[in-house]
Amino acid sequence: MSEQTADGTESVTDGEKRGGFPRFRHTPAGPDFGRFVEAMRRLQDLAVSTNVPDDVLADIATQAEELADRLTPYEVPEGKSPAGSNIQLPGRGSLLMLPWMVEKFDTEGVRSTGVFRRYHLGGNGAAHGGVLPLLFDDVFGMTVHAGGRPISRTGYLHINYRAITPLNTQLVIEGKVDRVEGRKTFVSARLTDLDGKLLADGEALMIELLPGQP
Template structure:
């Protein structure tokens, strides 16, 4: 795997600081406790949408969660400071917002991921919610832009075609690549397949390089 999320964008975009001040996401090393925290939180998310305990249990766990919130609240930090989204070796780069993908390849020709959705991502009938896949593809498009060395860009549009039901609790493969580039425009494609190669969903989008001073 080759995935240098710590690449300083100023190396490929001398006007980076004039594009609205996006933070530079240097890799973080928060220690093994953060990985344990993420694992437990992902499991908690699954349980939060799949359990049906008695009212007293809800009251008890609510108190425990509130205590955890109180413990972490004093340590709030700005974007690009905390470890979320800055630990590329962890699922979803350490962000609970992101589906728990793992990067297998991060090169100019393509970016390859593996992802396993869980109960937390279900929209109905044990299928991944349709709104989760655009989040996955949009994140992948950003990786493709970074992997190809293009300047910082924003998503202009993203289109998703749903070909088959996306299942939970099985490992799936994701591929993204730059189809073509024209000036500020980068046309990006992506696809999601199961282990047998069946196409579950595919996406194409347009990423636009920011102008100087554009946030």
């Protein structure tokens, strides 16, 4: 059973095993949303890879402020933006997520492919170590969802960095459910290059939320 709330989400009763999570409706991305997100990603890449003369930067900063001012009137609550729920877009349309494409999403697991970009640089051409847990955690969340398990939160996340993760190189991550024990879903994933070389692997415990848990 669920109830409609004022902001259009549905609050869900205990029996639906969603903890305190509201049920959000999918917000479809319009025809230019993917283009917008990719343009923002280019800006992120350039923001960390350019050294702009002061006089030019003053003008660019003004333009960036103007762009933010144009977007501000359209702010919406969590779950009401196209960002995050459009699986046909890189990173499901979320600027936070790696711009990877989901190629497989079913009870056997999740497979996603893509590249780490300049924005994700750690040092000496390799991806920042902190970006990999973001990728793994998101794949684990999708793996739980694709596996038909209830809304869960990450209890722990363990990553083994097996080799340097290169930028601008097509890579693959595959996640699967290993076992289920009551509220606990144990998941694992492997990040490889297209030749199958293992770059990182990880495992996590995803815990089903109890009624009312945030």
